[in-house]
Amino acid sequence: MYEVVKLKPAATAPAHPAGRPSREQAEAAVRTLIAWAGDDPDREGLIDTPRRVAKAYEELFGGYREDAVKPLKRVFREVSGYKDLVLVRDIAFVSHCEHHILPVFGKAHIGYYPKGGVVGLSKFARIVDTFARRLQTQEALSAQIVEAIEETLETRGVAVMLEAEHTCMAMRGVRKHGTSTVTTQFGGVFRDDPDQQTRFLGLLRGAR
Numbered sequence: 001m002y003e004v005v006k007l008k009p010a011a012t013a014p015a016h017p018a019g020r021p022s023r024e025q026a027e028a029a030v031r032t033l034i035a036w037a038g039d040d041p042d043r044e045g046l047i048d049t050p051r052r053v054a055k056a057y058e059e060l061f062g063g064y065r066e067d068a069v070k071p072l073k074r075v076f077r078e079v080s081g082y083k084d085l086v087l088v089r090d091i092a093f094v095s096h097c098e099h100h101i102l103p104v105f106g107k108a109h110i111g112y113y114p115k116g117g118v119v120g121l122s123k124f125a126r127i128v129d130t131f132a133r134r135l136q137t138q139e140a141l142s143a144q145i146v147e148a149i150e151e152t153l154e155t156r157g158v159a160v161m162l163e164a165e166h167t168c169m170a171m172r173g174v175r176k177h178g179t180s181t182v183t184t185q186f187g188g189v190f191r192d193d194p195d196q197q198t199r200f201l202g203l204l205r206g207a208r
Contacts, residue, residue, distance in 0.1 A: 027051055063134040071122075071126040072123055075153070076118050076119065077116065083114060084113070085113055085203075088111075089204060090107050090109065091128050093129060093132040094132065101135065106138075108124075108128045108145065109204055110124050111203070112158045115154055119153065131148075146160050146187045149187075157186075157189035158188060158190065159196075160184065163180055165179065166181060184201075
C-alpha cells in the first residue's frame, strides 16, 4: 500500500558553535537572570526554578534535536489516481520569537499537489511542531515548512499560511493584545500561478 522513498538531506538545526552548555551551566544562567530581575534565587519559591526552567527548555526547544523531514519518509503511492489539492488547516503551534524568547501562538495551513504519492496528514503537524519548537521568526518558519515539504516530497506545489499572535507585541513594547500576523509562502505551481494562490486562499476563507 505504500513505498518508502529515498530522502534528501534532513532539515536539521545548526549546531551550537561552542557545543551545548551543560545542565548546570543552564541552571546557573537562570539563577543569574532571576537575580538580575530583582529577586532572590535562593528564596523558597524560587530555589527549584532554575531546574524547572532548564527542563522546560528541553521540551519547548526540542525541535533542535529532531529531524524535521523524518515524518515524510513513508509515502503512500496507491491513491487511486488522486492528483488534486490536499489541504490541511488549523494546525495549532506554539513557538518562541528569536528576538525576545517570548511565546508565539498560531495556526498553520498547508496545501500541496501530490506528485508521486501522499503522506499521512498528521505528518504535516509534526513538521510544523519540529520547526516551531526552535527560536524563530514567523517568516522563517513559513519558508522552512515549504522547503522541507517541497524538497522531500518533490510535490508539484506547496502553499503555507501562518496566522499567529506574538506575545512580545502583546506583553511588552506597544502592548497590543489580539493583534495577529499572517505570512504566506508558496512553492511550485503555487509560486508560478496566481490562480493557484487564489484557490488556496479561497478555500481557507471558505472554511471560516
